[in-house]
Amino acid sequence: MAVVSEHPGIHIGEEYQVLEVLANRTRVMFRIPPRADSWDSVDTPGLWDAAMFEVVSDRMPACWVAGLNDGGLTLAPKEWQRPGFWEDYFDHLPDALDQYDRLKAQIIAEA
Template structure:
């Protein structure tokens, strides 16, 4: 397997959110966890691509259940439409993301 432009083999990535469905587990990973970008584009990646190196769970994560999908993430990110608002550049969603991203990364 070769590197992807957003993910490098052998690198460690903090997980911002875990989403489980009946068929797979997805991890939301920041574009560049080491740099606060003007606009981060946190992507969803298949958990099968990664090896867990830490069992720490951020204090701000809560479990949510909707339509058979379990999500572990900050409560604010689990509201309907949060990610759409974030990627559409809605300022409140951007501020919530930056605040909670910093909290998750501080505990990584």
């Protein structure tokens, strides 16, 4: 495995808002929105290994709920936990895009 100092979507030393936490027996992942100056102009939230980050705040957004699925735990808005939500989002379905935008704004406002 190669260690790199930066990636177009993530930079060392910057703070990122976690939109969702996914955990299973072997791994914890954070869903993080792209940086404002990202090389990709599309708002595509990425999943990143939590081990890459130092948690600087233990505040949880009010809209997060715990969900159990496929042997894992998810902390995220309930709307995002429905089966097929992320597929709908990445397929650019209006309802999913609207839910993402609204709840992302709420999560960031609470930071």
